[in-house]
Amino acid sequence: MEDLVSHLAVGVDAAVTWQNLLYCFVGVLLGTLVGVLPGLGPVATIAMLLPVTYGLPPVSALIMLSGIYYGAQYGGSTAAILVNLPGESSSVVTCLDGHALAKKGRAGAALGIAAIGSFFAGTVSTLVVAAAAVPLAAFALKFGPAEYFSLMLLGLIAAVVLAQGDVLKAIAMTLLGLLLGLVGVDVNSGDERFTFGIPELAEGISFVVISMGIFGIGEIIANLERDHHRTQIVERVGSVLPTREDYRRAWKPVVRGSALGSIMGVLPGGGAMLSSFASYMLEKRLSKHPEEFGKGAIEGVAGPESANNAGAQTSFIPLLVMGLPSNAVMALMIGAMMIHGIVPGPQVMTERPDLFWGVIVSMWIGNILLLLLNLPLVGIWVRLLSIPYRILYPAILLFCCIGVFSVNNSLFDVLLAVGFGLLGYLFIKLRCEPAPLLLGFVLGPLMEENLRRAMLLSRGDPTVFFTRPISASLLIFAVLLLALLALPHFRSTRKVAFAED
């Protein structure tokens, strides 16, 4: 405890200088901006800004770069709530209830709760990083291929829970997403799959391409069709701030989401993303009004947004403790450290305590700045919704185009996004929800990779999934959830079937 206080004091010394506060602010501001602009992710931004950071002292550079990262997580929820465009996989969940709330004229409540929930989660997870970075890093190492596979399986069940309508179609959409995720070079054999010899497909389809296609282009086509009786996204803008009732309903999901995110964020390769799905699943199960989910339940925004933000913070743990990047942004941060002459690794904590604790303290400062920045912005964002749709949709199309271009600068990606746009339009017509497809798409390659790796390491013995304690508990949990999920559904379909006889 005393250690923690003295460590944090070192961090405060490093982070609370005028210069570093400024870089922290610039970072979170830029992050919010790229987060709000759909399709333009933190990876592209940090890559573009890396040269700018060469001239800065390493602490300032890292503070700014991490600010961009968690600022983007914050901003991502804004685009999801306002225009139903998820720029990143974790925002897919926020779209569901966030945009539904916006359509009901309650965008202000959704944005406000997302900001406050994220701030709470950011505070909790900063403390978690400061107090428990080392044991959590050790926990993350317990996750081998078998554990990851079981975790992904659990995630897939969450994908089905995301859907509000037909469970059969949701499962089918998840499977379709899994298949799409396999496009590209297979990690285990090096063979190309489903690429039809097109070199642009060798690295797989980018998430931004699918998301901008289905959620951006496809939605716009469908919306324009209904143009006659709809001029703007919402008829009335409604109150800007969350109500007392919103807070009452949201605080528990925020706490649970923060806990889930803090723990799962440590797991490299999608831990933070899975935590937001897990939180949604949890809240839908615990809620007294599960039928409201997908139609504008504030809990469905509060939980996942908190989990996502907490996960974004704790995903720094493997980087800070062991020098292992847990996602593409972290890999860029390693590059930034290297260029500044710091070799990432466990020695950073002892050799450069100012850097290690400075970055941690700056995360909390950054979260305060984000709250101060975002709460006033809510009013402006909400007013954006009253812009007529005929003016809004070309702007959204432009964001989609630039987002897709920013991935690889490739015309092929743009054409592919158009293809997914038409597919997305078809899905809307067919009443197939796209969220499970996107989750399957993200989890598919991870799931297959870890399944094959686990089987390779166990020399073909499938019991490995049941004999390893963490994996076994995850599987038991998955089966229980599946049972809970299936029971009420079968009952209700039977009712529907009888009613129609």
Added chain:
Amino acid sequence: MPIKVINTPDFVSGLLFLAAGISGIALGSSYAVGNAMRMGPGYFPLILGGALTLLGLVVLVRCLKLGVTEEDNLLASFRWRPALFVVLSVVVFGLLAQELGLLLATVVMTLVSGLARTEIHFPELLGLSVGLAAFGVAVFSFGLGLTLPILPVV
């Protein structure tokens, strides 16, 4: 009655899943399957394709069993105009952006996308296209350092 069933969202989604599943199996079977220890690149696609085919069939059978529930007329619900012009605008942007630069590509894209609506108000559309182009260049090129050229590349 059977034709009415075919023209429902559920039936067509069933067909879509079936088709995706079968193509998954067809393409997947051209890759090595391997064994449980060394799963080949075809192992997982075959499982997925098989499951998807099965689900597609279940959805189809359910359709036939339940029959037409509402006044569904899938085919008649499609509108070609928004789809055509939205798609065209994005394609045009993609084709022009690298040569003509962000500024002009945005103007052209906005104008084409405006045709997606039936009531077109040209002065407003023109104003919007110029405004968006200026906004796009300010935010993406100057603000974020996007690598797309702003002006035409000679």
Added chain:
Amino acid sequence: MTPLVKSVALTLSLGLLPWAAQAAYPEKPITYVVPYAPGGTNDNIARVLSEFLGAELGQPLVIENKPGAGGTLGASFVAKSAPDGYTLFNASIGNLVIAPQLVPVNFDPFKDFTPIANIAESRSVIAINPKLPIKTLADLIAYAKANPGKLSFSSSGIGTPGHIALEYLQVLAGISLVHVPYKGSAPALSDTISGHVDLIADPLANGAVKSGHLRGLAWFGGTADEKELPGVPSLLDSFPQWNFSGAFLAVAPSQTPPDILKRLRQAFDRVLAKPEVIDKLKLMGLTPQRLSVEDTLSILRATHDTSADIIRRANIKAQ
């Protein structure tokens, strides 16, 4: 379409762009292609160099990340670019000479490219999880011979230098290990540290050996001193015939005019001689090496032939 686009573009840009004078090369920014996503060693090297090269050449070097197909997508892009000195390639051994032997590519590393400069050799360390009762390379070979197929090794992917190196070791030592490929060095290293996989050969493992998370058995490529990898011997001590390592080099399309090549080679050579550049490269676990064009080419050839031999003998396939 294109002539129309061009003429419209020309009309519009008249007056917007100043007419370029007949200036000496380079008169506009140079695109430096990195064939991977930002953040890896290749990308870091390019970013360090571009900073200094921009000053040296008087025009900025703009880094363009063109990831895909094990780095061969970026290589093909540069091979197909105009040989005017405005599109250069930050190559690694893996994407230039190894991957073309495993995946179908439409370039020939020796016919379509000409070296500008050899940048650095990368030092990899063969490292093992310390929970295993294996302290030296000799222990490893003895253990693997006694328990064939029991030990596993991770790599950053099929056909990467780390993969080829451990296949090479298997051939030389007559042992058999199970290969577990990952997507990139970081997850491979992570699973080796946690003991899910036993071995790894990767430049990123240097840090883990230094911090005690892994036990270093031998290093290869570049140089290492006591301070960097205490107590770890060179692989050449056990296998003097070892002839493989990862390396990074800058190349240009082969038809680039000689005067432009001369200018580029001069600029790269000056930058690579700067102490601050050398320091930064060393920090990444690299051994900077300034070589003549002939020497660079002969090393490339040798690495190509060695890896071809390993790929054939170990029967590595990727379609």
